Amino acid sequence: MSRRRSEGGPSNLAALILRVVLGGLLAGHGSQKAFGWFNGPGLEGTSGFMEMLGLRPGRLWGTLAALSEFGGGVLTVLGLLNPLGPLGVIGAMSIATTKAHWGKPIWVTEGGAELPVTNMAIALTIILNGPGKYSLDRALGIHLPGWVAPLGLVGVLITVLYAGIGAPSAPEEDEAREELAGEEE
Numbered sequence: 001m002s003r004r005r006s007e008g009g010p011s012n013l014a015a016l017i018l019r020v021v022l023g024g025l026l027a028g029h030g031s032q033k034a035f036g037w038f039n040g041p042g043l044e045g046t047s048g049f050m051e052m053l054g055l056r057p058g059r060l061w062g063t064l065a066a067l068s069e070f071g072g073g074v075l076t077v078l079g080l081l082n083p084l085g086p087l088g089v090i091g092a093m094s095i096a097t098t099k100a101h102w103g104k105p106i107w108v109t110e111g112g113a114e115l116p117v118t119n120m121a122i123a124l125t126i127i128l129n130g131p132g133k134y135s136l137d138r139a140l141g142i143h144l145p146g147w148v149a150p151l152g153l154v155g156v157l158i159t160v161l162y163a164g165i166g167a168p169s170a171p172e173e174d175e176a177r178e179e180l181a182g183e184e185e
Contacts, residue, residue: 011129011132012132012133012134013132013134014132015079015126015129015130015131015132015133015134015135016079016132016134016135018122018125018126019076019077019079019126019131019132019135020077021122022073022076022086022089022119022122022123022126023072023073023074023075023076023077023078023085023089024073024077025073026069026070026072026073026076026089026092026119027069027070027072027073027074027076027077028073029069029070029073030065030066030067030068030069030070030071030072030073030092031070033046033062033065033066033069033070034046034066034067034070043059043062043063043066046058046062046065046066047059047061047062047063049062050062050065053099053100054099054164055095055099055163061095061163064091064092065092065095067088068088068089068091068092069088069089069092071085071088072084072085072086072087072088072089072091072092073085073088073089075088076088076089076123076126078135078136079131079132079134079135079136079137079138080131080135080136080137080140080142081137081142081144082126082127082130082131082135082137082144083126083127083144083148083149083152084144084148084152085126086123086124086126086127087123087127087149087152087153087155087156089119089120089123090120090123090124090152090153090156091155091156091159093116093117093119093120093123094116094120094156094157094159094160095159095160095163096113096116097113097116097117097120098160098163098164098165099163099164101113101116102165127149
């Protein structure tokens, strides 16, 4: 490995850029769910949406989504307690992919999972690469054990299976989604 790379060259800068962009956007997205910031629905609206997706009780699933996105985003931006932040992102985006975007073409313009899949790929890259030199983990000397990431991914998989991968939605859920889409236009 070149001296420049090991001392904070391009790979550490790349890790910082990925962490700040992914973590910042997911923290903002989660704050919409948790606190109603940035014209978001807040926890009440998020809970109702989770119920529409067939995730009951909606309050529990809404809280999990908000915490995974907001908390995962903040930890990712800071490069703190890696891989917990990116695991939160992967968890939230896995549920979004399987419950809100399943069975649609991949592109976001068709209601597909293009963005959640991209977010999961970036989060996995951060897990595999580590948070980099410019992180609180490095500054504070924190290094979680190597088994945390695989165990966390198993937890995500179990949660997605529990939620029901791509389970067909009830007709009233489809009508509610169409109604929500009509209100957004």
